[in-house]
Amino acid sequence: MRDDFNQQTKDMLSKRAGAKCSNPGCRQPTSGPSSDDSKAVSIGVAAHIHAASEGGPRYEKFMSPEQRAHISNGIWLCQSCSKLIDVDPARYTVGVLKNWKKQAEAEALAQIEAGRILQTRVTQLTETVEHDEKLDLDIAGDYFVAAASDIRNAAARMALALHEDRPVRVLCNYPEFDKIKPIDDGSVPGAFDSVKLAAYRKEKAAKGRRIAAAIELAFSKACFEPWSLYLQDLDDWYLLLQGIPRAFTADRTTGTVEKLAVWRTDEPAIQTSIRLTEAEVRDVLATTGLAKMDYLAFGAGWRSPDELSKNLILDKVIPNILRALTTSEIGRRPELSQIVNLPSWHIGRD
Numbered sequence: 001m002r003d004d005f006n007q008q009t010k011d012m013l014s015k016r017a018g019a020k021c022s023n024p025g026c027r028q029p030t031s032g033p034s035s036d037d038s039k040a041v042s043i044g045v046a047a048h049i050h051a052a053s054e055g056g057p058r059y060e061k062f063m064s065p066e067q068r069a070h071i072s073n074g075i076w077l078c079q080s081c082s083k084l085i086d087v088d089p090a091r092y093t094v095g096v097l098k099n100w101k102k103q104a105e106a107e108a109l110a111q112i113e114a115g116r117i118l119q120t121r122v123t124q125l126t127e128t129v130e131h132d133e134k135l136d137l138d139i140a141g142d143y144f145v146a147a148a149s150d151i152r153n154a155a156a157r158m159a160l161a162l163h164e165d166r167p168v169r170v171l172c173n174y175p176e177f178d179k180i181k182p183i184d185d186g187s188v189p190g191a192f193d194s195v196k197l198a199a200y201r202k203e204k205a206a207k208g209r210r211i212a213a214a215i216e217l218a219f220s221k222a223c224f225e226p227w228s229l230y231l232q233d234l235d236d237w238y239l240l241l242q243g244i245p246r247a248f249t250a251d252r253t254t255g256t257v258e259k260l261a262v263w264r265t266d267e268p269a270i271q272t273s274i275r276l277t278e279a280e281v282r283d284v285l286a287t288t289g290l291a292k293m294d295y296l297a298f299g300a301g302w303r304s305p306d307e308l309s310k311n312l313i314l315d316k317v318i319p320n321i322l323r324a325l326t327t328s329e330i331g332r333r334p335e336l337s338q339i340v341n342l343p344s345w346h347i348g349r350d
């Protein structure tokens with residue numbers, strides 16, 4: 001029995017490696033034009049890190065068939081390098097191959113020119129979109145007040161600003177401030193008096209500034225480059241833009257059945273968490289290839305957040321990382337691109 005990768009996994013491995021051999025000493029392109037003008041030929045191989053069948057190189061008997069066929073057990077190589085690693089498994093260890101993979105994926109990401117993939121969608125919008133440098137987002141309580149179409153438009157405007165290399169400035173307003181009037185006559189015990197209302201406004205304004213900072217960070221080049229794999233078109237930006245304020249509010253706990261810690265062990269060590277609904281738990285199990293959440297417990301084998309679905313990454317993981325970054329000065333560090341790179345983070349159960 002061979003636990004082979006399915007086609008989707010193979011395609012994803014190829015894409016993530018930038019369609020080049022992951023051996024740093026090789027880097028041969030693995031796809032090129034065919035003699036038939038309408039086709040491309042692929043000479044790449046989705047090789048197994050731990051062998052697909054018993055007796056093979058680096059075989060690990062404790063792995064399940066799903067784990068062996070999972071994307072985390074694959075590495076994209078050219079044909080000759082895929083033979084090379086299997087002939088000499090003592091030299092090409094699991095550690096060596098995992099390092100190759102990590103490095104190749106990081107290089108492929110760096111080579112995706114920021115904004116290029118957004119160009120097609122964004123260019124269509126340039127005529128309808130205003131070129132404001134500043135964007136006002138209305139937030140009432142814990143939610144966006146702006147109609148869905150307005151958030152979409154906001155996402156388009158910010159993606160465009162990023163594409164045109166203009167900084168995005170975001171202001172989060174709390175429109176209900178105007179509606180709340182202090183009751184100072186003592187007639188209602190515990191009601192908002194002027195002092196309480198001032199404190200409440202101060203607290204809401206501070207949260208608004210943090211949400212604004214997180215959104216500005218999300219639409220910065222430093223974050224776009226490492227996250228461009230997940231931000232391919234406006235629907236993706238839209239999902240992210242909606243997820244950010246939610247990461248700051250109590251709303252993120254609604255319907256929660258599981259909590260996953262998300263953290264970095266490298267400096268700067270940062271920790272946050274994501275809360276999952278039942279449907280999201282199923283999604284996590286499907287994408288990680290695990291049978292149950294227990295396998296994500298501390299010590300049982302942490303995974304990387306980039307193994308999760310794109311939806312979960314945009315809706316929960318990235319917004320919560322942004323939240324963690326804005327609580328400190330980390331959002332301003334020059335090496336931010338490396339810090340926010342998802343493979344440098346782990347996910348696991350508390």
Ligand SMILES: [Zn+2]
Nearest residue numbers: 021026078081
């Ligand atoms: Zn090669």
